[in-house]
Amino acid sequence: MSRIIDPSQRDPPANRRTTGDEFGPKQASVAPHLGHHTKPTKSKINTKSPEYIANYKEMHEMVDTLNERLKEATFEGSDRLKALHHQRGSILARDRVELLLDDDSPFLEICPLAGYGQDDMTLGGSNVAGIGLVCGVECMISANVPTLQGGAANTTTVARGERIGRIAWENRLPQISLVQSAGANLQQQSSVFHPGGAIFRHLAERSKAGLPSVSVVFGSSTAGGAYLPGMSDYNIMVKGQAQVFLGGPPLVKMATGEISDAESLGGADMHSRKSGVSDQLAMDEYHAISMAREFISGLNWTKQGQLPIRHLKGLWEQPLYDPDEILGIVSANIRIPFDAVEVIIRLVDGSRFTQFKPLYGPNLICGWATIHGIPVGIIANNNVLFPPEANKATQFIQLCNMRDTPILYLHNITGFMVGKKYEEEGIIKAGARFINAVSNSQVPCITIVMGASYGAGNYAMSGRAYNPRFLFSWPNSKCSVMGAEQLTGVLDIVMRDSAKKSGKVVDEEVAKASIGMFQAMVESESDVYWTSSRCIDDGIIDPRETRTILGFCLSVIYNTEVKGGNLYGVSRM
Template sequence: MSADTLQHHLVQPYKSVANKASEEYKRNYEEWQPIVAELHERLEEATAEGKEKHIKLHKKRGQLLARERIDLLLDEDSPFLELCQLAGYGQDDMTLGGSIVGGIGLVCGIECMVIASVPTLAGGSMNETSVLKGGRLAQIIHENGLPVINLTQSGGANLEQQFKVFHRGGGGFRNQAILSKSGVPSCCVVFGSSTAGGAYTPGMSDCVIMVKKQAQVFLGGPPLVQMATGEVTDAESLGGADMHSRISGVSDQLAVDELDAIRKAREWVSHLNWTKVGQLPKRHLLSNFEEPLYPADDILGVASANIRVPFDAMEVIARLVDGSRFTAFKPLYGVNLITGWAFIHGIPVGIIANNNVLFTAESNKATQFIQLCNMKHTPLVFLQNITGFMVGKRYEEDGIIKAGARFINAVSNSTVPAITIMMGASYGAGNYAMCGRSYNPSHTLSDSYSPGQTPSAPSWVPNNLQGTTELTVGKFFRAGIEIDEEVASTRKQMFQSLVESESDVYYTSARMLDDGIIDPRDTRTVLGFCLSVVYNKEVKGGNLYGVSRM
């Protein structure tokens, strides 16, 4: 009997209790419609590549747009998991996406990180958002051992943001050096002028391809050279593709045009002799897995669109995992936390999902489960919808701090890959325990929530109501001063308004506190792709034990 057949017999599918005819289901589904519509509008906005006049001028020169270059580089019908696409959103001094497009796709069947300058947005120059985004992309490359292809045409640093760019930006070149040392292959295709800091990206790549009569790479252009040294030269002689291919040796391949350059990049990938270090299960490689019994569209009916209304995470899990089959761990203990094993696109996973506030039992359960997943070398998927740990005299006496510390210790020291999906609230230490951004999951993604509903992104207070009360009433209480209800109410409203605006999912995503916002219905597809990516390195558990209070 095959493993798949055995699982089919032993693990019964979860029986959904969702009633599509119920008022709750209909209300949820209806409330989600404008939310996902707004998300797709903003993502569409993020694909824009600048003003029409700049795009026309670029095309008049016979050059392809950044996203056209990516499309031609990727395999036909390849998925492309774009990352941090809303970086810089709503920030007046930043370009949307940081003037770069970054994501993971297939090139000659190999998962590669592709990073493209957007030369029609501020000349492809780098601002603070570009640097932060580039740093996150480099982290993902390093942690997942992904080959990287840079499609470069950049004016270097935005001189109006020198202080914000210079110091952090230098770390980008250090990242390239570290990646090269670790054996991660890199290729840079230079399509146009790449100046100053933009010149070091090709300079530190394993392979450099330059487009003839288009690519120009130099530390300082002709005007700067003349001003600094008195030397008079033209751009082509100073740093043209032909010169770098024949004289300096900075270029390894001279392409006759952009299409030839992209072909050469694909040829480079084909010769990498690249294989994943981690061994993916055969059922994934052969696509020999079941689809969930329930359609992904149901998620909009079973998950509440209102952050303050709870929903059963098991109903979401049943629409994410293969065959809707889920083996629960300790289902009768610590019932506010769902833990258990399943397969997603044929890949085994351990799932930790919130159904309510965390108590001591939930913390103990999670700690043991994370240990078991490390022993079994099984990646973890965290589904966050958490208001935090329970507070109160009884729970403090019960040792909730110790239990929470053990939970956080386990998350911190776990060595199997973790993917975090923020599908609801994410407050206080609950965010930490559920592998929030600061706990370095392989990927952090937010499901779309509407502004004003405290979306699925980290909050820096336990929750809006608790934090507001602490700041507006707590200090009067501690000082023994009678509370002025009118003043307290005004302060509370002001603070709550600030917290809600800074907790909005677009606010946090614009500042890269996640790797992107996804339509909830795409969660299974995105998880499957991310799980495949993490197997570029060995998936191996480790010892979780630091010092824990017993």
């Protein structure tokens, strides 16, 4: 699932014992003096108010729906297919991942709802993908699900693969591929073939950059499924099960007339003894997974970034306020505003948050805090953006770069203010400086969409197009060029102005039907499950798990050096 999975919630294989420890090093029962000069921010929330109670109920229902859909994403095929898979001596894909991970360690699944609601797509793209600890090393792990359409790659598989590849590249993560794939879904060959080749180019680029990749081949892997281990730095194949070939026996017979069986054509034993495609021959799947762990342990992998001592020793403070209260603070209806500071103090260590320019541009919240002992700059929305808010954000981003501090963006934004007064005040110039700063910022950023994310506000707050290291959404959130009602209203005005200019009379029945259809389409395409299905975010998360996920992601980004830089390009003053 797209969250830090508590090991006690996973279904462990029979030979795996889990205890349910939380992510990260164990905390001291009483936090020592950490040298803080910032007092905790006091909450103003009344948890007994009708508004809070109503919000909590509605948000809890949304989280329940999310959990149901995330559970759907763990589906690995019919009972019959899974039983047949076990009869062949094979382990299910999610159990392969579980065996690969360190005992009682977290796993952050990326884009688990990719393909959700799309016709002719397997949910998740017949793949399991995420970041987990292997021999203490944060690794990007992907596993074909052979019990879903043979693990064949469809359009969703390619989109998800592109995203996890980018995360692994930007965060300098070793990559482990658990391979058993029928290659491309031939019914979607045009949408898989053209973009899918980039996966192999990325493997070559990783190797040149010194980012290790290892493939473990468990079963038949054809065509593109063969190039994945072929392009990896290290390749392990399971004896008597793994078969790798560009074309299977039927294709070979059709193309050349040659008759051969699968084992002699591309079996693990042949590739280990004759072709050299295999670097290690494993006796069974457990042995293969053990070999993959051995490979990772021998990398002597270290982070290029220096994590703070208080993070490494687990000496951070918990927030003073229960993250569960976020469900009562945030409204399921994104038209109802909420104070972003109340969310922030339920995410950051000790609820200590040092605001920057708190009296200037109050619709944008900026400030510094730590999460799991790691310093962060935070930019959050309280309402629409005016020129002061944009100017404030630009300076704050500069300061974060000067301090080599990662930035957390918390979206709840309808966009920049429009109107004659604000155009005269230079809202375009101020917004351009803000977006310039976001675009040229050198420190890593993480984005959480916790409400609305509309128009240029999405851009300014480091939406998908601005390449945040990670981007997660809450189940109440919506993202589009603007709200559905506003967008359809604009379309109606433009349509009527056009008809007036051409001397035509508007057919009100036709116009009403057209506007209604358009509004329904916009509402559908701005829905969080629509955007997550297309990998526009890295997953929909329970708001209460945000702090834990942020702590994990911040640790991951320190695999690279965290260093700021010069933001200046040409910008209108």
